[in-house]
Amino acid sequence: MGLNEKPLSTLHEKASYDLDDFEVPTGREEAWRFTPLARLRGLHNGTAEVTGQVLTQAYTPAGVSSEWVGRDDARIGRAYVPADRISAQAYNAFEKALVVTVPKEAVLAEPIRVEVRGGGVDGASYGHIVVVVEPLAEAIVVIEHQGSAVYASNVEFVVGDGATLRVVSLQDWQDDAVHVSHHHAQLAKDATFRSFVVTLGGDLVRLSPSVSYTGPGGDADLAGVYFVDAGQHLEHRLLVDHSRPDCRSNVDYRGALQGEGAHAVWIGDVIIRVEAEGTDTYELNRNLILTDGARADSVPNLEILTGEVAGAGHASTSGRLDDEHIFYLQARGIPFDEARRLVIRGFLGQLIEKIQIDEIRDRVMSAVEAELAR
């Protein structure tokens, strides 16, 4: 149960399409206590005007359908029901949703690209994206967030029986952006989901990746890398809800922080319900704090309601650069700054190596390099 007074399962049981079902957060709630509400520019309390300039564009390879649909489309809100106030706000405020469908048994050679580009922080924008990967299909989706925006959205990944979906979500916002999103993946029988989240930019980013299972054999890997600079608040709230037997999940998020007021928050919630026998899960968060004035809050929570798990564990570490690492490299003539870069790059690079798309991996690596060069 961690620091919470209530079991996780009750903490996450609230879900509704109706905005009025959620109180305006005050900051005292468990789900909001780390988030600086004053910097949300009204996303949480209805004061944000929907006059934002966010342009979302999808680039899909042949064989994939991509449509903009109205709010009444039956595919919206099927896999995910809003779980907090901003999520419900976004759900009630978006105009059109992007629905991308990968047909049954299609194996895509090229990634599907979704660009979310903001044109300023005057006024808020809301979005909704649904990605459906039909049974036995295999697809890669790259979502890139760029520019400047006050943006809230819900993204649903519906992964069919035996299908594989890999997602890279890159938050490469400008310094003033505010971004709050839920990314939910629903895994059918034997579905595979690989998520890679990279958060570098923005004034405040609060991303909530979650996974649910509708059949046995689902397999989810959630990896994330973040680099927090002075004044940034980058928050990742993960939830894996094991409600079916013999599913697997692995969470590995790593971040580096530097500068006054750099704040990383990582919440890793895993629930293993009574029905979820044979679950195998592990979650890890590691933070490298590079300077004074930076702060990482890392809270793993694991609630096990069945006696029959294959494996369940979590770990969280937050620490400074290891003097011994730096000494060893310096003792081989490598100057301090370069030694530091090597160690940080190594720390994050171990995860980045896992991105299986060369072009994206190189881009993420060079984005991290750019952060290190600051």
Add this chain to the structure above:
Amino acid sequence: MSTLEIRDLQVAVGDKQILNGVNLTVKSGETHAIMGPNGSGKSTLAYAIAGHPKYTITGGQVLLDGVDMLELSVDERARAGLFLAMQYPVEVPGVSVSNFLRSAVTAVHGEAPKLRQFAKDLKAGMDALHIDAAFAQRNLNEGFSGGEKKRHEILQLELLKPKIAILDETDSGLDVDALRVVSEGVNRFRETGETGVLLITHYTRILRYVKPDFVHVFAAGKVVEEGGPELADKLEAEGYEQYTRASA
């Protein structure tokens, strides 16, 4: 020709004085063995010269060709030509051996090595030390056995070609085969005659493979006796007891 001159070196860890005035001179072409019981300050000498932040210099000088190393940062000392083969090399996650070695060679030699030449040198060095080629892609010291770590230290020694090498108990934890391989590496490094070696050890075993010119006995943070290779034989026969008793 290079000379490492340690003059009246005094070192503390926290409030505890460990080295009480060490005097020692190592020249190119010479191999000096420092022997002594556990806790006598041998490793402190090695790490203090290399510049480990844990050790505070409370007096004295360490001159390499007249330049006081104690005034330099850790990496500057290495670039000046000092090398410390560590007793317990640390594991650095995510930094590959090849990336590390290339960075180190580039830093020490002042320019990036030609890729093809570097690959060739690396392969030759690894072959000579019986290090599997797959090592180059592994993370630095991660999951290496004790013997693998030591061989990797000697690989660095051979690639970086320092003026003066300090080997801190490089023999500890090695079986006879590994000891022979590592010793051969040290001997290759010595054979040019242009480099000096300060070999720190607890046991005389390695001295059968790496023949010292001078032997210094260390006790209670300073050199208490000096001699030629015959002094090692005496230690082999009699142990350190007379020195520990004297200093107690």
